Amino acid sequence: MGKTNSIENNIRRLRFDHNEMTQQQLADAVGVTRQTIMAIEKSRYSPTLELAFKIAHTFNVPLNEVFTYSPDID
Amino acid sequence: MSFQEKRTLMSMLSGVAVFMGYGYYLFQAYPEKVWADPTDFAFWGKSLLIMIPVSIVGRIIIHIVFTILHAISTGKYDDQDYKTDERDKLIELKASRVSQIVFMIGFLVSMAALAMGYSPFVMFIVLVIGGLAAEILEGISKMMYYRRGF
Numbered sequence: 052m053g054k055t056n057s058i059e060n061n062i063r064r065l066r067f068d069h070n071e072m073t074q075q076q077l078a079d080a081v082g083v084t085r086q087t088i089m090a091i092e093k094s095r096y097s098p099t100l101e102l103a104f105k106i107a108h109t110f111n112v113p114l115n116e117v118f119t120y121s122p123d124i125d
Numbered sequence: 126m127s128f129q130e131k132r133t134l135m136s137m138l139s140g141v142a143v144f145m146g147y148g149y150y151l152f153q154a155y156p157e158k159v160w161a162d163p164t165d166f167a168f169w170g171k172s173l174l175i176m177i178p179v180s181i182v183g184r185i186i187i188h189i190v191f192t193i194l195h196a197i198s199t200g201k202y203d204d205q206d207y208k209t210d211e212r213d214k215l216i217e218l219k220a221s222r223v224s225q226i227v228f229m230i231g232f233l234v235s236m237a238a239l240a241m242g243y244s245p246f247v248m249f250i251v252l253v254i255g256g257l258a259a260e261i262l263e264g265i266s267k268m269m270y271y272r273r274g275f
Contacts, residue, residue: 095274
């Protein structure tokens with residue numbers, strides 16, 4: 052069973068909205084591996100602030116549209 | 126299984142293989158020193174010092190061969206997965222903490238063995254086993270962090 056955290060994200064939907072961008076394309080755009088994007092999408096890894104901003108910048112949306120904090124999950 | 130997981134598994138197995146190989150060589154080449162004279166500190170000191178470069182070179186060779194074989198078998202010669210990113214570094218750091226704790230426990234047990242009157246031979250064996258256990262648990266914790274997340 053994978054461990055999840057209280058930070059949720061909309062990366063999958065945003066990728067879909069951006070011409071069905073693949074995980075590899077997003078990974079290349081922000082400079083990480085595809086496994087890291089996969090882990091973030093599944094909420095198994097909380098990215099650094101820098102990476103979070105890079106992802107938001109890639110989709111051209113504000114940070115809070117990509118990541119949301121839900122304290123009740125923990 | 127991702128390349129990172131395969132690499133971690135390979136690193137762990139190669140570390141154990143090199144250690145076992147060197148240990149086997151030591152017991153075969155110098156049985157009289159290993160068994161007959163457990164208080165020969167110079168021999169144990171030399172053996173442990175030589176083990177460090179042997180282990181490093183052995184693991185580098187195994188790592189290179191593994192990466193080449195992986196690239197040939199998957200056909201990915203310029204795969205972005207070969208690079209490491211912030212998540213890999215964090216996992217490395219967390220696994221390294223586990224490794225250090227285990228090695229420290231091994232060190233304390235080896236000192237306790239000396240304090241309880243066991244021979245230095247026992248101390249060295251416990252120390253080496255502690256190092257090996259630290260390496261294995263480092264690999265296992267890396268695999269766990271890659272699989273489970275953190």
